Amino acid sequence: MAGNETEPGRAPFSTYLRETDATEYRDATLNLPIIDLEHGDSPFDPDPAYFELFRTQSEALAQAGKKYPDSDLYAQNELAPLVREDLDLSEEVAIAFSGGGSDALLDRFFTELFAREPVLGIGPHFANVVNFARKNRERRKMQGYSYYSSGNFVPLGVSQEEALYEITRRRSQMPRNLVIYLNRPGQPDGDVASLESVDMFTAKAFDYGDIVVIDEALGDVMKKTESAAQLVGYNPNVVVMRSTTKTLGVADGVGYVMMSKDVERKYKEVQRPVETRGIHILIAKTILDPEVMQRYTTNLVENKIKPIKQQLKEGLQELGLRVFRSDPRVHMMLVEGPEGVNLHDLIQLHGVLTTSGLAYQPTHPEIGMRHVRMRIPGDRSILPHLLLAIKASLQSKDRPRASRFENVRKY
Numbered sequence: 361m362a363g364n365e366t367e368p369g370r371a372p373f374s375t376y377l378r379e380t381d382a383t384e385y386r387d388a389t390l391n392l393p394i395i396d397l398e399h400g401d402s403p404f405d406p407d408p409a410y411f412e413l414f415r416t417q418s419e420a421l422a423q424a425g426k427k428y429p430d431s432d433l434y435a436q437n438e439l440a441p442l443v444r445e446d447l448d449l450s451e452e453v454a455i456a457f458s459g460g461g462s463d464a465l466l467d468r469f470f471t472e473l474f475a476r477e478p479v480l481g482i483g484p485h486f487a488n489v490v491n492f493a494r495k496n497r498e499r500r501k502m503q504g505y506s507y508y509s510s511g512n513f514v515p516l517g518v519s520q521e522e523a524l525y526e527i528t529r530r531r532s533q534m535p536r537n538l539v540i541y542l543n544r545p546g547q548p549d550g551d552v553a554s555l556e557s558v559d560m561f562t563a564k565a566f567d568y569g570d571i572v573v574i575d576e577a578l579g580d581v582m583k584k585t586e587s588a589a590q591l592v593g594y595n596p597n598v599v600v601m602r603s604t605t606k607t608l609g610v611a612d613g614v615g616y617v618m619m620s621k622d623v624e625r626k627y628k629e630v631q632r633p634v635e636t637r638g639i640h641i642l643i644a645k646t647i648l649d650p651e652v653m654q655r656y657t658t659n660l661v662e663n664k665i666k667p668i669k670q671q672l673k674e675g676l677q678e679l680g681l682r683v684f685r686s687d688p689r690v691h692m693m694l695v696e697g698p699e700g701v702n703l704h705d706l707i708q709l710h711g712v713l714t715t716s717g718l719a720y721q722p723t724h725p726e727i728g729m730r731h732v733r734m735r736i737p738g739d740r741s742i743l744p745h746l747l748l749a750i751k752a753s754l755q756s757k758d759r760p761r762a763s764r765f766e767n768v769r770k771y
């Protein structure tokens with residue numbers, strides 16, 4: 361259903377918002393469940409194949425959970441062919457897996473593999489990378505982490521693609537041999553730079569001896585021809601990470617990294633004897649099957665994410681909030697409230713949980729308390745309640761106590 365369409369007999373959200381008194385709504389909803397839009401994981405169930413696995417293969421899962429696999433060759437043999445087929449990768453691209461999603465891989469890369477190189481983040485982005493980079497601050501050639509260079513930054517709201525071109529233009533002003541981190545799709549905004557711009561950027565980075573780590577944890581919504589994994593085969597300085605823990609809806613999943621053979625040799629020096637548990641491999645084998653991936657992501661994007669995100673975006677904009685540029689296929693967005701307002705705390709008082717922009721401030725100085733990262737709800741029917749709760753928050757002068765909300769429910 362397109363963003364402007366409505367169900368039979370239901371008025372458009374914009375009409376519903378105008379005709380409903382927010383004060384009455386606020387007073388009537390103090391004891392309703394909280395709407396949890398805080399986390400970065402998917403609000404939707406995994407593919408039915410995931411549940412079928414637990415229904416029909418419970419004994420195999422139980423056995424896999426009892427012990428370590430013999431080695432990571434098991435993960436390679438079982439999972440790497442699926443990733444190669446799904447993303448159409450050559451044998452020249454090395455693939456490694458790790459339990460704990462891409463977060464565990466990022467930690468390994470920034471605290472061990474590239475422990476001495478200065479890190480340059482293209483912000484705003486996944487904030488944990490700042491902590492990983494700063495663990496080894498005393499070992500790096502400059503401060504552990506910086507956004508862009510020497511306090512320079514691309515203004516908040518500039519597209520990810522424009523940011524890549526701007527940093528490329530300024531690249532000669534920065535040190536050589538950086539480790540550059542790019543979140544694509546971006547967090548917290550969900551913006552996606554084109555593969556052509558990423559290709560241009562990484563080619564320039566190669567000239568300066570840089571390694572570019574591209575985090576595609578939210579990238580399953582992109583077509584395989586859009587993935588930066590396509591660059592690894594001929595750009596040895598490019599490392600691409602993905603995960604089953606975000607878009608695919610399996611929080612207890614695996615992360616995987618695609619890299620050149622040269623980077624793989626260095627990675628093996630810090631790789632654990634067993635990175636991935638047997639139970640994780642069985643689950644990943646089910647959901648990374650190319651047929652399952654194609655079926656699931658197509659339905660997810662076209663029938664769930666796009667229509668819900670479009671209606672939520674229109675409703676937020678009608679309330680006077682700014683929604684930053686965001687790919688319609690990504691299940692999160694960055695929202696800006698009025699100047700001087702702590703938007704996170706304000707809407708939380710009316711039962712809407714989000715992630716404060718303050719969590720991303722280390723990755724970009726212009727993001728702060730007036731911003732929130734908002735995941736879309738998985739239940740479209742909750743949108744009127746959600747928008748009215750936000751409307752009530754923006755109009756309210758008093759502040760209901762957060763403790764009055766006792767039951768948390770995810771939508």
